Amino acid sequence: MLPKGTVIECIAHYDNSANNRYNPDPTKEVRFGEQTWEEMMFGFFDVAVPVDVSARDLMFPKQKPAPASSGSGQ
Numbered sequence: 275m276l277p278k279g280t281v282i283e284c285i286a287h288y289d290n291s292a293n294n295r296y297n298p299d300p301t302k303e304v305r306f307g308e309q310t311w312e313e314m315m316f317g318f319f320d321v322a323v324p325v326d327v328s329a330r331d332l333m334f335p336k337q338k339p340a341p342a343s344s345g346s347g348q
Contacts, residue, residue, distance in 0.1 A: 284317025
């Protein structure tokens, strides 16, 4: 389990220059899109879960009980 506050970063580098022989037009601005000639960067990651852990337990972990108070309260 990742500690609360963990940040996962995904970094990508693109070569839209004339040095990239697969770039059909280095003078054209490339924007995000769903076609292969458009920019399509997505970051993915996998999660390994023990077989005895249900999806509900993974998404909604049980809260630890609050520690008992050590005083008389007076």
